[in-house]
């Protein structure tokens with residue numbers, strides 16, 4: 001698929017050009033601690049080595065890599081943020097180590113291949129933004145055959161959840177539709193035009209917006225009512241773009257709560273820093289965005305809600321089919337289809353559910 | 361300036377493709393009543409005539425034109441909304457009169473010239489969105505020499521205002537900066553990186569966002585503390601694109617309230633439906649977006665705030681310089697510079713103010 005660069009900048013890169021947005025990521029302590037520890041507890045991977053930071057943003061990972069002893073760090077950033085990264089590198093006296101390069105990863109040329117590629121490329125539910133494509137591109141072109149990836153592995157998880165969002169969104173949707181019907185009446189009465197033919201497309205538009213768009217949420221672990229399952233595992237050293245173009249999985253889950261409401265599914269990811277088989281990290285670090293009582297991340301979880309929610313209870317088995325594809329209109333957005341069959345511990349078999357969602 | 365169509369769609373047209381957004385405009389009773397009356401109180405301009413609706417959206421103005429007796433109406437719409445417009449036309453049994461044409465005004469070909477061009481092209485503070493360019497284009501190419509424009513005239517107004525928004529935005533800004541300084545401290549303490557070099561660009565970014573971006577507001581007439589002045593008059597029949605590329609004016613205003621706060625300026629517009637000199641409307645209609653106690657419009661007013669506000673009182677004279685240009689980054693957005701000299705009725709001469717604003 002050919003991507004228009006101007007459109008990609010208008011739709012995607014624009015937010016990253018704001019320090020405000022970079023600061024949000026830099027204020028995510030879970031994220032920061034993991035990358036910090038991944039680097040400083042594994043200095044042997046950086047000492048005297050060459051490093052490429054794909055999408056350096058403010059320059060933070062490049063600076064840490066240099067502080068951990070890298071000989072040379074190439075820090076590539078597509079937006080104007082690279083100017084700030086360059087300032088930051090200088091203010092921290094690392095301009096002799098870190099080369100900040102303004103441009104798309106796909107367009108820049110480095111003077112040498114590198115020992116380490118570090119990048120914080122993860123979007124909502126891991127793959128939103130499709131930035132991993134650029135990391136794969138960088139790896140295939142610039143990583144030495146012996147090089148390591150930071151992070152080295154990634155996983156996507158789903159689990160059944162309960163959430164009052166299901167009621168709230170349904171209320172919002174019903175409110176919008178009530179509004180619509182008054183509007184149709186008034187337009188007919190006052191302005192002599194019958195808009196009722198638009199009720200169907202308006203309903204579809206509003207259903208998509210309120211009921212079929214996944215919701216950002218920081219779930220509490222207690223809202224996870226069944227066992228979580230992995231729907232995708234990625235080895236960052238070997239994965240290809242076609243491996244991440246779509247995701248298909250059939251998984252099962254058991255409800256672990258008595259008498260509860262199955263409102264839908266939560267989706268999240270984790271990544272690991274393990275180095276490569278022949279050259280492992282000394283301390284394996286995990287960055288998890290799973291529901292947590294104490295430590296939320298800016299990624300939160302994506303919540304996919306079913307209407308209406310169904311009763312579920314301990315021991316019920318879920319057979320879940322999961323399919324994720326890129327949106328045809330915007331390759332950085334995602335579409336997900338969840339199917340779910342329930343086998344109740346009581347022996348009951350409610351009708352199977354199937355639903356399409358948009359990750360916007 | 362060459363405009364990339366894909367980028368323009370990503371930045372501008374996208375919202376108009378939603379029925380939700382069309383409905384917002386269709387629910388603006390002030391707007392609707394004015395266009396409705398302009399058409400139905402001036403049926404002589406439509407009866408048996410050919411009409412072009414530039415940017416028909418849902419199709420409402422085209423349908424009214426047909427209901428008022430037009431022989432043929434060409435309804436041009438750039439977004440996918442044209443499909444809904446076509447359905448609506450059909451459902452109202454006007455498909456023999458209204459031809460809905462999907463495409464940009466600049467790209468479509470009509471089978472004939474028209475007697476009337478109708479369009480609702482006005483953005484915030486009249487010229488935001490720069491859609492009037494497309495109306496000019498349509499007029500020069502498709503309006504008969506004897507044709508009329510609906511609306512026929514437009515004016516931009518400014519007036520001194522008081523508003524608590526000035527305190528709120530200053531608070532927001534100060535909160536954001538407090539946050540920044542804690543962030544800089546924490547990043548130094550926990551992560552060994554000194555971010556203080558970014559304080560200056562971050563401050564600029566936040567000042568622009570909180571203090572230099574004009575605010576949408578529905579002002580109460582009592583918040584207007586001085587006489588309003590016209591900064592631009594447009595004759596839709598003769599105006600050229602270069603006439604609206606920038607706006608320059610020096611105007612004066614008198615404060616009419618005792619002991620008040622001058623917090624900045626409000627900006628709004630009105631348009632009139634007068635036909636043309638040789639072929640006038642029978643009932644002149646005015647659509648005003650001025651501050652009103654009873655009837656707000658979805659345009660509201662744009663508020664341009666000065667920090668800090670200054671004391672002002674009855675009889676103080678303001679000498680106001682106004683300059684508006686299109687944003688270099690996005691030709692549909694605007695940049696405004698306000699200058700203000702105050703001559704107090706007490707004889708005092710506070711220091712003159714000058715400030716740059718962005719209409720986003």
Ligand SMILES: Nc1ncnc2c1ncn2[C@@H]1O[C@H](CSCC[C@H](N)C(=O)O)[C@@H](O)[C@H]1O
Pocket residue numbers: 013016017025026054055056057058059060061076077078079081103104105106119120121131134
């Ligand atoms: N193909 C590409 N080439 C260069 N930069 C890219 C890119 N795709 C995304 N980016 C940049 O990658 C960054 C991802 S956000 C992470 C920023 C920084 N590494 C940190 O950890 O804080 C954004 O600034 C984005 O503009």
Ligand SMILES: Nc1ncnc2c1ncn2[C@@H]1O[C@H](CSCC[C@H](N)C(=O)O)[C@@H](O)[C@H]1O
Pocket residue numbers: 373376377385386414415416417418419420421436437438439441463464465466479480481491494
């Ligand atoms: N150059 C152009 N060609 C075609 N349509 C355009 C255009 N510029 C803007 N538009 C469309 O013009 C509409 C303006 S909003 C007004 C919609 C409708 N006439 C009404 O009064 O309710 C939008 O739907 C927008 O997509």
